[in-house]
Amino acid sequence: MYVFVEVLTVILVASAMAMALAHALELPGKMRLGRQEYFVVQRIYYPGFTIGGGIAEVGGIVATFALMLTSSGSVELWLIACALTGLLIMQLVFWFMTQPINKHWLQEVELTAPAKRFFATQGSDGDALVPTQEWTAFRNRWELSHVLRAVLAMLSLILLTMAIAIQGA
Incomplete structure (x- = not known):
């Protein structure tokens, strides 16, 4: 059973990393890209990345936590705990850097009911983002947030696989 949890955890964390990467x-x-082209390209991401990333990231956090609880060695425990910390910080980056931009950009887009709930665009003020702010500032913040998330996910995956390798040795 423990090996199943290890494999599942690696798959989920690797999937989360793949999306961010x-x-x-x-x-x-x-x-x-210019403004118009950027927004055309940007809209293709939301359906797939929201579902896939959400499942992989939440599942990865839960599985990493379960793996941490069943860890048998102190070094492995610390490596897994650090991997979990990276995944949690990845969530903070999403909710505080990425999501406000998503909400702002999607206010004028027709979304499905679940998407409206997730992005909280109904009656939203875009988390008080300055509407007159240059679009490139929003773009840069959104893009930087994904670079940070990719680094955190990759670090978490490395720490996780190190812990599993040490435990298996």
């Missing part, structure tokens, strides 16, 4: 790797190309 995909955004980060697009950065150079997206920075060359």
Whole structure:
């Protein structure tokens, strides 16, 4: 059973990292886009990344926590705890850097009922983002948040796999 939890945890955390890394790797190309092209490209992400990233990130946190609770060694425990911390900070970056931009940008977009609830666009003021602020400032904040999330996810995956390798040795 323990091996199943290890494998599941690695798959979930690797999936979360893949989603964040995909955004980060697009950065150079997206920075060359004008406003109109950027927003056209931006809208393709929300359905898939919201569902896939949400499942992988929440599942990864839960699985990493379960793995931490069943860890048998102190070094492994600390590595897994640090991996979990990275995943939790990744969530903080999303909710405080990324999500306010998502809410702001999606206010004028027709969304499904679940998407409206998740992005909280109904009656929202975009978390008090300054509407006259240059769109590039929002873009830069959104893109930077995904670079930070990719780094945190990769670090968490490395720490997690180190813990599993040490425990298996």
